[in-house]
Amino acid sequence: MAPAPTPSSSTAKPRLPPKSAAGTTPATGRVTRLRAAKEASTTPSTPAVPRQPGLLAMGKEGLRKVSGKNGQKEKPTPALRTKPDGAASQAPAETLKAFLRIRPPPAAASDARPYLEIQSTTDVLMRAPIENSRHHVPKPPHLFSFDQVFPPDTPQSDFFTTTTLPLVDKLLAGENGLMFTYGVSNSGKSYTIQGGSTMEAEQRGVLPRAIDVVFNSIEGLESSAKLQTQGLADVVFRDNDEYLNIVDPLATQEPKIPDTIKVDRNFSYAIFVSYSEVYNEKIFDLLDSVLPTSPATPTQPRPRATYDKAPRGSRMQSFSAVNSSFHMAAMANGGGGVLKRQALSLKNDPEGSGKYIAGLKDVRVRTREEALAVFRSGQNARQVFGTLANRESSRSHGIFTIKVVRIHNGAPLDPDSAQVSRLAIVDLAGSERNKNTHTTGDRLKEAGNINKSLMVLGQCLEVLRANQQKLAGPGPAAKKRIAVVPFRHSKLTEIFQNFFVGDGRAVIVINVNPFDTGFDENSHVMRFSASAREVQTTAHNKVTVPVIPKDEGSRSAGDGGKGKAAKEGDGWGKMTADRESQGFVMVEEELEVEEQDPESEDEDEKDALVEYLFEQLQEMKTRLYESEMRSAAIEVEVREEVAREMQESMQRMHEGFTQRFNEHALASELKADRKIDIVMRSMTPAVSRTYRNIPEHSPADVTMEEEDRSFESAIDESLMASGDDSMVTSNSDPFLAKAPTIPIPTVTISRDSVPAHAREAGATDKERNGDLVGSEEQYDEEEGEESGDEGDDVDEDEESEEEEEDEGLEDEEDDSDGSAFTISANEASDAESDQELSPPRQSSASPRKSKQTPAKKRAPSTYPLVARESSSTPQTITPGPLAERVSQLELSDDDDDEVPVKSTKKKRTLGKKKVVTEDEMERHDLRISGAEVKRMMKASK
Numbered sequence: 001m002a003p004a005p006t007p008s009s010s011t012a013k014p015r016l017p018p019k020s021a022a023g024t025t026p027a028t029g030r031v032t033r034l035r036a037a038k039e040a041s042t043t044p045s046t047p048a049v050p051r052q053p054g055l056l057a058m059g060k061e062g063l064r065k066v067s068g069k070n071g072q073k074e075k076p077t078p079a080l081r082t083k084p085d086g087a088a089s090q091a092p093a094e095t096l097k098a099f100l101r102i103r104p105p106p107a108a109a110s111d112a113r114p115y116l117e118i119q120s121t122t123d124v125l126m127r128a129p130i131e132n133s134r135h136h137v138p139k140p141p142h143l144f145s146f147d148q149v150f151p152p153d154t155p156q157s158d159f160f161t162t163t164t165l166p167l168v169d170k171l172l173a174g175e176n177g178l179m180f181t182y183g184v185s186n187s188g189k190s191y192t193i194q195g196g197s198t199m200e201a202e203q204r205g206v207l208p209r210a211i212d213v214v215f216n217s218i219e220g221l222e223s224s225a226k227l228q229t230q231g232l233a234d235v236v237f238r239d240n241d242e243y244l245n246i247v248d249p250l251a252t253q254e255p256k257i258p259d260t261i262k263v264d265r266n267f268s269y270a271i272f273v274s275y276s277e278v279y280n281e282k283i284f285d286l287l288d289s290v291l292p293t294s295p296a297t298p299t300q301p302r303p304r305a306t307y308d309k310a311p312r313g314s315r316m317q318s319f320s321a322v323n324s325s326f327h328m329a330a331m332a333n334g335g336g337g338v339l340k341r342q343a344l345s346l347k348n349d350p351e352g353s354g355k356y357i358a359g360l361k362d363v364r365v366r367t368r369e370e371a372l373a374v375f376r377s378g379q380n381a382r383q384v385f386g387t388l389a390n391r392e393s394s395r396s397h398g399i400f401t402i403k404v405v406r407i408h409n410g411a412p413l414d415p416d417s418a419q420v421s422r423l424a425i426v427d428l429a430g431s432e433r434n435k436n437t438h439t440t441g442d443r444l445k446e447a448g449n450i451n452k453s454l455m456v457l458g459q460c461l462e463v464l465r466a467n468q469q470k471l472a473g474p475g476p477a478a479k480k481r482i483a484v485v486p487f488r489h490s491k492l493t494e495i496f497q498n499f500f501v502g503d504g505r506a507v508i509v510i511n512v513n514p515f516d517t518g519f520d521e522n523s524h525v526m527r528f529s530a531s532a533r534e535v536q537t538t539a540h541n542k543v544t545v546p547v548i549p550k551d552e553g554s555r556s557a558g559d560g561g562k563g564k565a566a567k568e569g570d571g572w573g574k575m576t577a578d579r580e581s582q583g584f585v586m587v588e589e590e591l592e593v594e595e596q597d598p599e600s601e602d603e604d605e606k607d608a609l610v611e612y613l614f615e616q617l618q619e620m621k622t623r624l625y626e627s628e629m630r631s632a633a634i635e636v637e638v639r640e641e642v643a644r645e646m647q648e649s650m651q652r653m654h655e656g657f658t659q660r661f662n663e664h665a666l667a668s669e670l671k672a673d674r675k676i677d678i679v680m681r682s683m684t685p686a687v688s689r690t691y692r693n694i695p696e697h698s699p700a701d702v703t704m705e706e707e708d709r710s711f712e713s714a715i716d717e718s719l720m721a722s723g724d725d726s727m728v729t730s731n732s733d734p735f736l737a738k739a740p741t742i743p744i745p746t747v748t749i750s751r752d753s754v755p756a757h758a759r760e761a762g763a764t765d766k767e768r769n770g771d772l773v774g775s776e777e778q779y780d781e782e783e784g785e786e787s788g789d790e791g792d793d794v795d796e797d798e799e800s801e802e803e804e805e806d807e808g809l810e811d812e813e814d815d816s817d818g819s820a821f822t823i824s825a826n827e828a829s830d831a832e833s834d835q836e837l838s839p840p841r842q843s844s845a846s847p848r849k850s851k852q853t854p855a856k857k858r859a860p861s862t863y864p865l866v867a868r869e870s871s872s873t874p875q876t877i878t879p880g881p882l883a884e885r886v887s888q889l890e891l892s893d894d895d896d897d898e899v900p901v902k903s904t905k906k907k908r909t910l911g912k913k914k915v916v917t918e919d920e921m922e923r924h925d926l927r928i929s930g931a932e933v934k935r936m937m938k939a940s941k
């Protein structure tokens, strides 16, 4: 499939620049620099293309010392300053390219509304969801600009053509490149680099596509030289070649893209690949564990990996698993059953163009299938190690590097004629912050290291941008405040520092999933890209300056454009041949002159301190986070415990109150019933006695009275037992304490109000009993006899009155409930016009203290409230004395029906003295006289 036409597409690709064009040759190999020196000396004033980093000035006066630090110290040479157009004095500033790729909504959130709105091909508007806004006040939207925004439906091919193909183009032309994907988990980084989960051509990611394009382009131009790369950009020739002992048969079936880039056919090409990962600030070689340790010759048959017919993902796994498991098992056996990976260190490249990973395998691949097989098996090793380490593979940064070695056909055996360029494609770990990952222990450390490396990357880009702005600013003062770029604070930035300071082009792909990943995280990612985009990647890092022989200098200068023409026409071989004849000496020694200013001298010390402080800071942050997590966990536990206890307590209270309420209600009801019954009975005998000549004070009356008292005592006890003594008639009764001092008229029934025949009957009874005192006195006397206290009529009267008062107060309580009848003086007078009111009297609590019912005295000690409350789970309601009493008495509810409403207006003091049972009532109906009943009861006793 042909790539879409873009400024950097294959059709637009410029040919390899003329050898005289100093600016076209990157600072990658010795030959490059030497040749550049020659070119610069011979064609001083004809830079055909803008000058690139690592280029030269001419003559001794033209040599310049260039600081190796971050490009701050570049000084234009006098020779370059004299150039009329000034093109070579300053390399064209190219900013780091930033692309935004928005992934399509996941199936689960297909109707979700994204918080990114594409405004144009370069701009997106990021609008905070309302729930992210404080107090639900919408935050203002932010506009972010990119080199290009790729909407969710962008095909992989279009994305590759725009973002990666230009880098591949430069790679084959001898320039370095870096591409990395940045974003939170699940935003599509792996999809962008590796591709989708199916084998479809359209799903293939930028990395397999780049491999395809490289091999498509060099087809027929492969070098047969026995080479091996060294360091960043060195090549050595070997006596025997190392053939990769790994083949993925299915790689041949993997759809191939037809894109091709036109390359310089004066060169032959050799491709090397490496795959490393940075995990927890340690660098590992992913190919170390999956590649055979002993080299195989081309004549030896290569072992073919087996695989099963499984979907793509498992196919890759099964293929790689064969290799991976074999070698991993070997590693484990060698290590006493423990799988060990050797972390690799970074070393300064002797060529001075940055740092390289010492010991990382650069595997020569001769076909795209081999390259794909290496990539897939390295990918699988990443997953396997991730699984073994109980982590996700995406928690490491994966760095796949393609190295292209170009050997000029004119000097096929000269290692110095080899140019090495590389393209690193990096799948960065998810950039979520550890506060959102809720991790602890190893995972927290891992998250901390991921965040550290990404944070340092962001810091580096920010400092670079600020430095470049200062450098671009007017006046020398600003340039003195150039900040140190903290590349060394993380392995990731240390590896790639040379890319950011002029050793190649860099492209950053921001992956965003605006549907189901956090707004805050993604806005952090977007801000990162905003500062990254302004970084210029063509700042000069280190310039290697060749020594030019004096006698050649003038001659070369005199050549003018001839040299260029000769080289263009005859190629590199002719040029090198001419060198000998012209007396041009290839200088073996490299003159890498670095300007070490005092600031940079002590930079190492500063860096060590900064490094230490940074580590301390990171450790503190980790500890702080851990303790915050612990505190949060403890808080949650405490809250849950308190809530649980509170709930239990509320439950207990609820049950207790329910129990008390029920008892209270039962007691009230029974008491009311009983009182009604008492009133009814007190009224009925009076009438019946009157008409039937029943003596007022029969033993049955006394028995009933005792039962009444006992019943009321039982009610009081029950109330005390339930913890509610508000209805108990005692001195501690709050109603009594607050008893109003309003004179309450006592209703008494005078004897005159009794009909004459009744009086006669009563008189008869009294005469019979030899007692002239009224019915109350009769009762009191009998009670006194029972208690052994005889003779004090006055006291007995008082007691009776107090009992009346008690009942009156109880009536008041009943009134408050609205469930009991009310007796007032008016009602009494209305109902009983023949009754006379006793003079009003003061109600006082003090005399009451001298008299307490047995229930009043017994209740607190028998049922202490505290004892009840100390019980933690009063789940069962035990029957109290009231219930027992009720069952003994077996009161019938039918009593209510028998009581006429008007009877409630009777004065109850009468009832206490006139008691009759239902049996007696029945007997009355049978016209049995009271005297007879009395006799019968005496007899039964």
Ligand SMILES: Nc1ncnc2c1ncn2[C@@H]1O[C@H](COP(=O)(O)OP(=O)(O)OP(=O)(O)O)[C@@H](O)[C@H]1O
Binding pocket: 102, 103, 104, 152, 183, 184, 185, 186, 187, 188, 189, 190, 191, 192, 196, 197, 394, 429, 430, 511
């Ligand atoms: N542009 C896209 N088109 C279609 N599917 C996509 C796209 N981007 C991502 N996906 C799908 O979204 C899912 C997550 O993508 P991917 O694994 O690449 O995310 P990631 O950022 O690499 O996550 P992690 O950091 O956890 O590895 C995958 O199933 C992938 O197929």
